Amino acid sequence: MVSSKDVAKHAGVSQTTVSRVLNTPNLVKKPTVDKVMAAIEELHYIPNAHARSLVQNKTNTIALLSGPLHNPFFVDTTAAIVNYANSKGYRVHVQFVNDEKLNEAYTSVVENKVDGVVMSCILLDDPIFEKFEKMDIPFITYNRKHINNKHFVEIDNFQAGILSARHMLELGHKQIAWIGGPSTVSTFKNRYDGFVEGMNTEYLASQYVIQTNTSKQAVKEAFEKLMQLPTPPTAICAATDAIALQTIDEATKAGFRVPGDISVVGIDNVDLSKHGSIELTTVGSISEQNLGFLAINELIEMIENKKNSCVKITESVKVFNRKTTKAYQ
Numbered sequence: 001m002v003s004s005k006d007v008a009k010h011a012g013v014s015q016t017t018v019s020r021v022l023n024t025p026n027l028v029k030k031p032t033v034d035k036v037m038a039a040i041e042e043l044h045y046i047p048n049a050h051a052r053s054l055v056q057n058k059t060n061t062i063a064l065l066s067g068p069l070h071n072p073f074f075v076d077t078t079a080a081i082v083n084y085a086n087s088k089g090y091r092v093h094v095q096f097v098n099d100e101k102l103n104e105a106y107t108s109v110v111e112n113k114v115d116g117v118v119m120s121c122i123l124l125d126d127p128i129f130e131k132f133e134k135m136d137i138p139f140i141t142y143n144r145k146h147i148n149n150k151h152f153v154e155i156d157n158f159q160a161g162i163l164s165a166r167h168m169l170e171l172g173h174k175q176i177a178w179i180g181g182p183s184t185v186s187t188f189k190n191r192y193d194g195f196v197e198g199m200n201t202e203y204l205a206s207q208y209v210i211q212t213n214t215s216k217q218a219v220k221e222a223f224e225k226l227m228q229l230p231t232p233p234t235a236i237c238a239a240t241d242a243i244a245l246q247t248i249d250e251a252t253k254a255g256f257r258v259p260g261d262i263s264v265v266g267i268d269n270v271d272l273s274k275h276g277s278i279e280l281t282t283v284g285s286i287s288e289q290n291l292g293f294l295a296i297n298e299l300i301e302m303i304e305n306k307k308n309s310c311v312k313i314t315e316s317v318k319v320f321n322r323k324t325t326k327a328y329q
Helices: 004-011 015-023 030-043 049-056 072-087 099-111 128-135 157-170 186-198 216-227 241-253 291-304
Strands: 061-066 091-096 116-119 139-142 152-155 176-180 209-211 235-238 263-267 281-285 312-315 317-320
Touching: 004 015, 004 030, 015 030, 061 072, 061 099, 061 291, 072 091, 072 241, 072 291, 099 128, 116 291, 139 291, 152 157, 152 291, 157 176, 157 186, 157 235, 157 263, 157 281, 157 317, 176 186, 176 216, 176 241, 186 209, 209 216, 216 241, 235 241, 241 263, 291 312
Parallel strands: 061 091, 061 116, 116 139, 139 152, 152 312, 176 209, 176 235, 235 263, 263 281
Antiparallel strands: 281 317
Protein backbone atom coordinates (compact mmCIF):
# COMPACT_ATOMS: atom_id res chain seq x y z
CA MET A 1 0.00 0.00 0.00
CA VAL A 2 1.30 3.43 -0.93
CA SER A 3 2.12 5.66 2.07
CA SER A 4 2.60 9.39 2.52
CA LYS A 5 6.33 8.62 2.83
CA ASP A 6 6.28 7.18 -0.71
CA VAL A 7 4.48 10.30 -1.96
CA ALA A 8 7.09 12.55 -0.30
CA LYS A 9 9.96 10.64 -1.90
CA HIS A 10 8.30 10.68 -5.33
CA ALA A 11 7.61 14.42 -5.12
CA GLY A 12 11.02 15.27 -3.68
CA VAL A 13 9.59 16.90 -0.54
CA SER A 14 9.38 16.07 3.15
CA GLN A 15 6.61 13.96 4.66
CA THR A 16 5.61 17.03 6.67
CA THR A 17 5.07 18.95 3.43
CA VAL A 18 2.80 16.21 2.11
CA SER A 19 0.78 16.46 5.32
CA ARG A 20 0.50 20.24 4.95
CA VAL A 21 -0.66 19.93 1.35
CA LEU A 22 -3.40 17.51 2.42
CA ASN A 23 -4.50 19.40 5.52
CA THR A 24 -3.73 23.10 4.96
CA PRO A 25 -2.95 23.57 1.24
CA ASN A 26 -3.60 27.31 1.51
CA LEU A 27 -0.41 27.60 3.59
CA VAL A 28 1.77 25.89 0.94
CA LYS A 29 3.18 27.47 -2.24
CA LYS A 30 1.24 26.51 -5.35
CA PRO A 31 4.17 24.85 -7.22
CA THR A 32 4.72 22.59 -4.21
CA VAL A 33 1.01 21.75 -3.97
CA ASP A 34 0.94 20.90 -7.69
CA LYS A 35 4.02 18.68 -7.34
CA VAL A 36 2.61 16.77 -4.36
CA MET A 37 -0.84 16.36 -5.94
CA ALA A 38 0.78 15.04 -9.14
CA ALA A 39 2.68 12.45 -7.07
CA ILE A 40 -0.52 11.45 -5.26
CA GLU A 41 -2.27 10.92 -8.60
CA GLU A 42 0.62 9.00 -10.17
CA LEU A 43 0.98 6.68 -7.16
CA HIS A 44 -2.78 6.37 -6.62
CA TYR A 45 -2.31 7.33 -2.98
CA ILE A 46 -5.47 7.37 -0.83
CA PRO A 47 -5.11 9.55 2.31
CA ASN A 48 -6.29 8.03 5.57
CA ALA A 49 -9.45 10.01 6.32
CA HIS A 50 -9.59 8.89 9.93
CA ALA A 51 -6.00 9.95 10.61
CA ARG A 52 -6.59 13.30 8.94
CA SER A 53 -9.71 13.89 11.01
CA LEU A 54 -7.74 13.30 14.20
CA VAL A 55 -5.10 15.80 13.13
CA GLN A 56 -7.58 18.42 11.96
CA ASN A 57 -10.23 17.68 14.61
CA LYS A 58 -12.57 17.61 11.62
CA THR A 59 -14.39 14.74 9.94
CA ASN A 60 -15.86 16.48 6.89
CA THR A 61 -19.09 14.76 7.83
CA ILE A 62 -22.50 16.34 8.41
CA ALA A 63 -25.51 14.65 9.99
CA LEU A 64 -28.88 15.24 8.34
CA LEU A 65 -32.02 14.36 10.30
CA SER A 66 -34.86 14.60 7.82
CA GLY A 67 -38.58 13.97 7.97
CA PRO A 68 -40.06 10.85 6.28
CA LEU A 69 -39.91 10.37 2.52
CA HIS A 70 -43.67 10.04 2.03
CA ASN A 71 -43.55 13.85 2.14
CA PRO A 72 -42.04 15.18 -1.14
CA PHE A 73 -40.79 18.24 0.75
CA PHE A 74 -38.15 16.04 2.37
CA VAL A 75 -37.24 14.47 -0.97
CA ASP A 76 -36.54 17.93 -2.41
CA THR A 77 -34.63 19.23 0.60
CA THR A 78 -32.56 16.08 1.16
CA ALA A 79 -31.36 16.14 -2.45
CA ALA A 80 -30.44 19.83 -2.17
CA ILE A 81 -28.56 19.32 1.12
CA VAL A 82 -26.60 16.26 -0.01
CA ASN A 83 -25.68 17.72 -3.40
CA TYR A 84 -24.43 21.02 -1.98
CA ALA A 85 -22.55 19.40 0.92
CA ASN A 86 -20.85 16.94 -1.45
CA SER A 87 -19.80 19.81 -3.71
CA LYS A 88 -18.08 21.37 -0.69
CA GLY A 89 -16.26 18.16 0.23
CA TYR A 90 -18.60 16.91 2.97
CA ARG A 91 -20.16 13.49 3.36
CA VAL A 92 -23.72 13.47 4.68
CA HIS A 93 -25.08 10.83 7.04
CA VAL A 94 -28.84 10.86 6.41
CA GLN A 95 -31.54 9.59 8.74
CA PHE A 96 -35.22 9.78 7.83
CA VAL A 97 -36.94 10.17 11.18
CA ASN A 98 -40.51 9.97 12.44
CA ASP A 99 -41.22 12.05 15.55
CA GLU A 100 -41.64 8.83 17.56
CA LYS A 101 -37.99 7.87 16.85
CA LEU A 102 -36.37 11.23 17.58
CA ASN A 103 -34.39 10.17 20.66
CA GLU A 104 -32.76 7.28 18.79
CA ALA A 105 -31.73 9.62 15.99
CA TYR A 106 -30.31 12.18 18.40
CA THR A 107 -28.31 9.50 20.24
CA SER A 108 -26.79 8.36 16.96
CA VAL A 109 -25.66 11.90 16.15
CA VAL A 110 -24.16 12.50 19.59
CA GLU A 111 -22.28 9.17 19.60
CA ASN A 112 -20.73 9.71 16.16
CA LYS A 113 -18.38 12.63 15.65
CA VAL A 114 -19.68 15.06 13.02
CA ASP A 115 -18.78 18.61 12.07
CA GLY A 116 -22.36 19.84 12.11
CA VAL A 117 -26.03 18.89 12.15
CA VAL A 118 -28.87 20.01 9.89
CA MET A 119 -32.35 18.83 10.86
CA SER A 120 -36.03 19.22 10.10
CA CYS A 121 -37.42 17.02 12.85
CA ILE A 122 -37.05 19.16 15.98
CA LEU A 123 -40.06 19.66 18.27
CA LEU A 124 -41.07 23.04 19.70
CA ASP A 125 -39.74 22.32 23.20
CA ASP A 126 -37.19 19.65 22.25
CA PRO A 127 -34.46 19.25 24.94
CA ILE A 128 -31.91 18.30 22.25
CA PHE A 129 -31.63 22.01 21.39
CA GLU A 130 -29.88 22.86 24.66
CA LYS A 131 -27.74 19.70 24.44
CA PHE A 132 -26.37 20.66 21.04
CA GLU A 133 -25.67 24.19 22.26
CA LYS A 134 -23.78 22.91 25.33
CA MET A 135 -21.79 20.45 23.20
CA ASP A 136 -20.80 23.30 20.90
CA ILE A 137 -21.93 21.39 17.79
CA PRO A 138 -22.83 23.72 14.90
CA PHE A 139 -26.44 22.99 14.00
CA ILE A 140 -29.38 24.48 12.15
CA THR A 141 -33.02 23.51 11.72
CA TYR A 142 -35.08 23.99 8.58
CA ASN A 143 -38.85 24.06 8.10
CA ARG A 144 -39.26 23.56 11.86
CA LYS A 145 -37.82 25.64 14.69
CA HIS A 146 -37.41 25.47 18.44
CA ILE A 147 -39.28 27.63 20.94
CA ASN A 148 -35.93 29.37 21.64
CA ASN A 149 -36.31 30.96 18.20
CA LYS A 150 -32.69 30.46 17.11
CA HIS A 151 -30.69 28.59 14.43
CA PHE A 152 -33.47 28.13 11.88
CA VAL A 153 -34.51 28.58 8.25
CA GLU A 154 -38.26 28.56 7.54
CA ILE A 155 -41.02 30.09 5.49
CA ASP A 156 -43.48 32.43 7.22
CA ASN A 157 -45.76 29.61 8.37
CA PHE A 158 -48.25 31.85 10.16
CA GLN A 159 -48.73 33.98 7.04
CA ALA A 160 -48.94 30.82 4.92
CA GLY A 161 -51.92 29.68 6.99
CA ILE A 162 -53.58 33.08 6.61
CA LEU A 163 -53.11 33.08 2.82
CA SER A 164 -54.43 29.53 2.56
CA ALA A 165 -57.70 30.47 4.31
CA ARG A 166 -58.12 33.80 2.54
CA HIS A 167 -57.61 32.19 -0.86
CA MET A 168 -60.58 29.90 -0.27
CA LEU A 169 -62.72 32.70 1.19
CA GLU A 170 -61.98 34.93 -1.79
CA LEU A 171 -63.20 32.12 -4.04
CA GLY A 172 -66.53 32.20 -2.20
CA HIS A 173 -66.19 29.02 -0.14
CA LYS A 174 -67.84 28.95 3.30
CA GLN A 175 -67.49 25.30 4.34
CA ILE A 176 -63.70 25.23 4.58
CA ALA A 177 -61.84 22.39 6.29
CA TRP A 178 -58.30 22.12 7.68
CA ILE A 179 -56.23 18.92 7.69
CA GLY A 180 -53.04 19.49 9.69
CA GLY A 181 -50.42 17.92 11.90
CA PRO A 182 -49.45 17.88 15.60
CA SER A 183 -49.21 21.20 17.47
CA THR A 184 -45.96 20.01 19.10
CA VAL A 185 -44.28 21.08 15.86
CA SER A 186 -43.77 24.78 15.06
CA THR A 187 -44.65 24.33 11.39
CA PHE A 188 -48.08 22.81 12.02
CA LYS A 189 -48.89 25.02 15.00
CA ASN A 190 -48.06 28.26 13.19
CA ARG A 191 -49.81 27.25 9.97
CA TYR A 192 -52.97 26.32 11.86
CA ASP A 193 -52.85 29.53 13.92
CA GLY A 194 -52.56 31.46 10.66
CA PHE A 195 -55.49 29.54 9.17
CA VAL A 196 -57.64 30.49 12.19
CA GLU A 197 -56.55 34.12 11.82
CA GLY A 198 -57.36 34.12 8.11
CA MET A 199 -60.83 32.63 8.46
CA ASN A 200 -63.83 34.80 9.18
CA THR A 201 -65.09 33.67 12.59
CA GLU A 202 -68.54 32.82 11.24
CA TYR A 203 -67.02 30.28 8.82
CA LEU A 204 -64.61 28.64 11.29
CA ALA A 205 -66.25 25.38 12.41
CA SER A 206 -64.58 22.89 14.75
CA GLN A 207 -65.97 19.87 12.91
CA TYR A 208 -64.00 20.96 9.84
CA VAL A 209 -60.64 20.91 11.69
CA ILE A 210 -58.70 17.64 11.90
CA GLN A 211 -55.17 17.29 13.26
CA THR A 212 -53.37 14.11 12.15
CA ASN A 213 -49.97 12.46 12.47
CA THR A 214 -49.64 13.23 8.70
CA SER A 215 -49.34 9.56 7.67
CA LYS A 216 -51.17 8.48 4.52
CA GLN A 217 -53.62 6.39 6.53
CA ALA A 218 -54.37 9.28 8.89
CA VAL A 219 -55.02 11.66 5.99
CA LYS A 220 -57.27 9.07 4.34
CA GLU A 221 -59.30 8.75 7.55
CA ALA A 222 -59.48 12.54 7.94
CA PHE A 223 -60.85 12.97 4.42
CA GLU A 224 -63.42 10.22 4.92
CA LYS A 225 -64.56 11.79 8.19
CA LEU A 226 -65.02 15.19 6.54
CA MET A 227 -67.02 13.72 3.66
CA GLN A 228 -69.37 11.96 6.10
CA LEU A 229 -70.42 15.24 7.75
CA PRO A 230 -74.04 16.36 7.16
CA THR A 231 -72.63 19.34 5.26
CA PRO A 232 -69.26 18.29 3.82
CA PRO A 233 -66.67 20.99 3.09
CA THR A 234 -66.38 22.39 -0.42
CA ALA A 235 -62.78 23.40 0.20
CA ILE A 236 -59.87 21.84 2.10
CA CYS A 237 -56.79 23.70 3.30
CA ALA A 238 -53.97 21.21 3.85
CA ALA A 239 -51.06 22.02 6.16
CA THR A 240 -48.56 20.63 3.64
CA ASP A 241 -48.42 19.80 -0.04
CA ALA A 242 -47.99 16.14 0.96
CA ILE A 243 -51.33 16.23 2.79
CA ALA A 244 -52.93 18.12 -0.12
CA LEU A 245 -51.72 15.57 -2.68
CA GLN A 246 -52.94 12.66 -0.54
CA THR A 247 -56.29 14.43 -0.08
CA ILE A 248 -56.66 14.86 -3.85
CA ASP A 249 -55.85 11.17 -4.34
CA GLU A 250 -58.50 10.15 -1.80
CA ALA A 251 -61.06 12.52 -3.36
CA THR A 252 -60.44 11.12 -6.83
CA LYS A 253 -60.77 7.53 -5.60
CA ALA A 254 -64.08 8.46 -3.94
CA GLY A 255 -65.42 9.88 -7.20
CA PHE A 256 -65.04 13.59 -6.43
CA ARG A 257 -63.68 16.06 -8.95
CA VAL A 258 -60.90 18.44 -7.91
CA PRO A 259 -61.59 21.30 -8.15
CA GLY A 260 -65.07 20.67 -9.60
CA ASP A 261 -66.50 19.29 -6.36
CA ILE A 262 -63.77 20.11 -3.83
CA SER A 263 -61.05 22.75 -3.94
CA VAL A 264 -57.72 21.84 -2.30
CA VAL A 265 -54.77 24.07 -1.41
CA GLY A 266 -51.44 23.00 0.10
CA ILE A 267 -48.45 24.71 1.66
CA ASP A 268 -44.75 24.29 0.71
CA ASN A 269 -44.69 24.55 -3.11
CA VAL A 270 -42.69 21.33 -3.55
CA ASP A 271 -41.38 20.47 -7.01
CA LEU A 272 -44.09 17.83 -7.51
CA SER A 273 -46.84 20.42 -7.04
CA LYS A 274 -45.75 22.09 -10.30
CA HIS A 275 -46.08 18.89 -12.34
CA GLY A 276 -48.30 19.39 -15.39
CA SER A 277 -50.64 16.55 -14.43
CA ILE A 278 -51.14 17.95 -10.90
CA GLU A 279 -50.68 21.75 -10.84
CA LEU A 280 -51.44 22.03 -7.15
CA THR A 281 -52.51 25.41 -5.82
CA THR A 282 -50.22 26.04 -2.87
CA VAL A 283 -48.54 28.61 -0.66
CA GLY A 284 -44.76 28.84 -0.69
CA SER A 285 -41.69 31.03 -0.53
CA ILE A 286 -41.80 34.09 -2.78
CA SER A 287 -38.16 33.47 -3.70
CA GLU A 288 -38.89 29.74 -4.32
CA GLN A 289 -35.59 28.99 -2.55
CA ASN A 290 -35.16 25.41 -1.32
CA LEU A 291 -35.08 25.56 2.50
CA GLY A 292 -32.64 22.66 2.68
CA PHE A 293 -30.24 24.49 0.37
CA LEU A 294 -30.48 27.66 2.48
CA ALA A 295 -29.87 25.67 5.66
CA ILE A 296 -26.84 23.73 4.45
CA ASN A 297 -25.29 26.95 3.12
CA GLU A 298 -25.59 28.51 6.56
CA LEU A 299 -24.33 25.41 8.36
CA ILE A 300 -21.19 25.06 6.25
CA GLU A 301 -20.53 28.77 6.74
CA MET A 302 -20.71 28.19 10.51
CA ILE A 303 -18.39 25.17 10.34
CA GLU A 304 -15.72 26.64 8.09
CA ASN A 305 -15.61 30.18 9.41
CA LYS A 306 -16.29 29.35 13.07
CA LYS A 307 -19.34 31.58 12.69
CA ASN A 308 -21.29 31.72 15.94
CA SER A 309 -23.89 34.27 14.94
CA CYS A 310 -27.47 33.12 15.37
CA VAL A 311 -29.18 32.33 12.06
CA LYS A 312 -32.82 33.41 11.84
CA ILE A 313 -34.22 33.23 8.31
CA THR A 314 -37.95 33.49 7.61
CA GLU A 315 -38.87 33.54 3.90
CA SER A 316 -41.90 35.58 2.83
CA VAL A 317 -44.73 33.64 1.15
CA LYS A 318 -47.36 33.96 -1.57
CA VAL A 319 -50.12 31.89 -3.16
CA PHE A 320 -49.19 29.92 -6.28
CA ASN A 321 -52.63 29.78 -7.90
CA ARG A 322 -52.79 26.73 -10.13
CA LYS A 323 -55.56 24.23 -10.96
CA THR A 324 -56.80 22.56 -7.76
CA THR A 325 -58.95 25.46 -6.54
CA LYS A 326 -61.84 27.30 -8.18
CA ALA A 327 -64.66 29.69 -7.31
CA TYR A 328 -67.56 28.17 -5.39
CA GLN A 329 -70.70 27.87 -7.50
